[in-house]
Amino acid sequence: MAMNKHDNFFKEELNRAYKREKKLQKEVRRLTQELQKEMNKKEEVYKQFIGEMKHLMLPSDNSASEIIEVKIQKKSKFEKLKEKAIKGSSKAQFSLAVVYSNGLNDVKEDKNEAISWYKKSAKNGNDKAQYNLGVFYESGKFLKQNYEKAIALFEKAAKQNNVKAQYNLAVMYLNGTGIDVDMRKSKYWTQKAMDNNFEKAQVLWDLFELEQAAG
Secondary structure, X not given: OHHHHHHHHHHHHHHHHHHHHHHHHHHHHHHHHHHHHHHHHHHHHHHHHHHXXXXXXXXXXXXXXXXXXXXXXXXXXXXXHHHHHHOOOHHHHHHHHHHHHHOOOOOOOOHHHHHHHHHHHHHOOOHHHHHHHHHHHHHOOOOOOOHHHHHXXXXXXXXXXXXXXXXXXXXXXXXXXXXXXXHHHHHHHHHHHHHOOOHHHHHXXXXXXXXXXXX
């Protein structure tokens, strides 16, 4: 009689253990399915992001809504601005380029004159002019497309902490735009842009992490 009670006890324990194991297996399957769904979502986001990669490059600071350090001036002040530009002020040269580029202050729009002043400003070390010329060379807008010159100009501006140049460099190295893909350099410039609190750089960094997770 005692043996039967003993046997029944172990049978009940085995039965409970079996049920716990089945429940655990069911939970593991559920968690595995949820994890797989999450990974599939990340893969879809990654594929979508890759498909839109060509649209990541930032535009130039050349539109009237994005003018940097250019104030609407009266004609007499425009002449003073031009005098400063002629004397070699890179800041004045950049401002003059934006004025000609957008036809501000009753000055006739003149893209050739704008490019000329952008080049002078960039040569004198103005990072904003270097950035704009880099955009023009990369896009082929206003200037003949030349990726080598675009990268060189972006790098000059980026080394002066121009965050947009840093970001565009990261995108070019990620895409392999006119150059070999270089993930190390892309991550380097992405990190630099993130250090400068540039929000779009975080999107690139998320892409790197998705790619690593998918790989």
